Amino acid sequence: MDALLRNFFNLEVFQQVLPFLLQGLLTTIGLSALVIPLGLAGGLFVALVATQTESRLVRILIAIYVDVFRALPPLVLLIFIYFGFPFLGIDMPKLFAVALGFLLNNASYYGEIFRAGLLAVPQGQMEAxxxxxxxxxQALTYVVVPQATRNVLPDLIGNSIEVVKLTTLASVVALPELLRVARDAQSLLYNPSPIVLAALIYLALLWPLVRLLSRLEHKNMVVRH
Structure with a gap:
């Protein structure tokens, strides 16, 4: 037990690395505040185009986009954008590369969620x-989209929680987010306690959202029954 506490729950190491991990936490929160709204906006656009267009070709193209980016691992996508685009003569800052990669990936997931919400709104709402x-x-903006969003709010929150955890992928382009800082501290101190502390910080950050998600899901189940 002493060895476990010394290697994974070392309070001296916790105290030593906490200031650095809090800086990484700020980067994680900043990334989340950037990529989640981008994904929501992109997903809503994808869903509106898919559900409102009368062009079969456009619907097919949207379906291909959604399928491809939901199947493509986001880590591979981020590596391709940041390390591959320079071979095409396109150099981009780390933050822009991360934002673009997350936008392409998240919009496909949020798009399917919004599409389900839009299809659940009765056609009579638009006609009315x-x-x-x-x-x-105006009808979409003030009537249909708000109802659709309310229908799928638990799914949107659940996906946003996953996006926050996926910001750890930004470490591949050397952005100092929380997990990267913890891993750097671990390699310097030869002790995995910084990783455990990072996990505890993630838990404290996301637990309120998880509880909110559980309450919304329970509320929806009660309403349906």
């Missing part, structure tokens, strides 16, 4: 909104 004098865009 249009009958009051609203344009199609």
């Amino acid at each position: 909104a249009r009958s009051t004098g609203l344009s199609r865009l």
Whole structure:
């Protein structure tokens, strides 16, 4: 037991590395605050195009995009963007590469969630909104999309939790997010306690969202029954 505590729950190491891990946490929070809204906006755009267009070709292209980027590992995508694009003469900052990679990946997942929400809104809602004098865009903005978002809010929150955890992939382009800082500290101290502390910080960060998600899912189950 002493060896376990010394190697994984070393309080002296915790105290030593905590300031550095908190800096990494700020980077993680900043990345999440960037890529989650981008993914939500991109996913909503994908869902609206998929559900509102009358072009079969456009729907096929959207389906291909969604399938490809849901199947492609985000780590591979990020490596290709950051390390591959320079061979095409396109150099981009680390943060821009991460934002683009997450946008392409997250928009495919958020898009499917939003699409399910939009399809769950009765067609009569659009017709009723249009009958009051609203344009199609206004009806979507003020009537359909809010209802669709409410329908799939637990799924949106659940996916956002996964996105926060996926920000650890930014370490592949040397962005100093929380897990990378912890791994660097581990390699310097030859002790895995920084990794355990990083996990505890992730737990403290995401636990409120997990509880909120559980409450929303329970509420939806009660409403359906």
